Amino acid sequence: MLKILFLLFPFIASAQVVEVNPLHSTLKFETLVTKTLVILKEHRTTIGTETYNSIVSGKVRVDEFSDFTFEDYKHFLIEFSELVSTNKLTLEDYSTLQNPNSTALKIIENTIQGFAYGNRIYINVRDHTPLLLASTLVHEVNHVLNQSEKVYYRGPRQAFREEYRAYYVEALFMEQDLWDPRFCRMLKIKVLGLVNDTDELNPDEFPDKPDGKLIPSLINWGYGV
Numbered sequence: 001m002l003k004i005l006f007l008l009f010p011f012i013a014s015a016q017v018v019e020v021n022p023l024h025s026t027l028k029f030e031t032l033v034t035k036t037l038v039i040l041k042e043h044r045t046t047i048g049t050e051t052y053n054s055i056v057s058g059k060v061r062v063d064e065f066s067d068f069t070f071e072d073y074k075h076f077l078i079e080f081s082e083l084v085s086t087n088k089l090t091l092e093d094y095s096t097l098q099n100p101n102s103t104a105l106k107i108i109e110n111t112i113q114g115f116a117y118g119n120r121i122y123i124n125v126r127d128h129t130p131l132l133l134a135s136t137l138v139h140e141v142n143h144v145l146n147q148s149e150k151v152y153y154r155g156p157r158q159a160f161r162e163e164y165r166a167y168y169v170e171a172l173f174m175e176q177d178l179w180d181p182r183f184c185r186m187l188k189i190k191v192l193g194l195v196n197d198t199d200e201l202n203p204d205e206f207p208d209k210p211d212g213k214l215i216p217s218l219i220n221w222g223y224g225v
């Protein structure tokens with residue numbers, strides 16, 4: 001019994017989120033996530049509250065960059081391969097990520113706000129306010145919901161579609177002007193600038209409302225129709 005309690009303790013300790021690595025956590029992470037979950041839980045949009053439900057139910061796991069699994073760190077290096085080709089990051093740097101003064105960790109924090117792979121989401125705990133993190137979680141949960149990594153790497157067109165959808169639901173969460181075609185066009189142009197090798201793509205050939213799943217509801221997760 002004691003052993004079972006011991007095994008459960010890390011999950012209980014990190015209030016409401018299932019961490020990728022429950023054996024390692026920081027006060028900064030826990031404080032930020034706790035404040036962020038309140039925002040999501042009490043948000044007036046469905047995208048906000050369903051993102052909250054998806055996190056507290058454990059459908060997605062959330063952690064900080066220092067708790068990357070080795071495999072997910074490798075996936076991160078593949079997506080941001082310019083960090084490897086310019087010798088900023090190496091595979092060996094993985095062992096330094098939990099060091100508070102890790103240069104590799106700082107480089108990752110300077111590069112992205114969040115990263116999703118499989119059902120795991122990693123977040124930047126250095127640069128986020130709770131409201132910004134709420135928006136980042138809406139974005140990353142959408143990638144998990146749509147299993148973005150399965151199509152993302154097939155080419156710029158597929159990567160754009162996955163990324164535009166994730167930014168679209170962030171705009172839904174922030175209650176921006178998605179009804180306005182000019183807003184959607186600006187959003188598409190912004191996303192084209194963020195995804196590699198999209199010079200050939202025309203923003204007007206993609207629908208304003210993206211295909212795929214938008215709201216992380218039970219039905220969209222595949223439960224009870």
Ligand SMILES: [Zn+2]
Nearest residue numbers: 139143163166
């Ligand atoms: Zn994204």
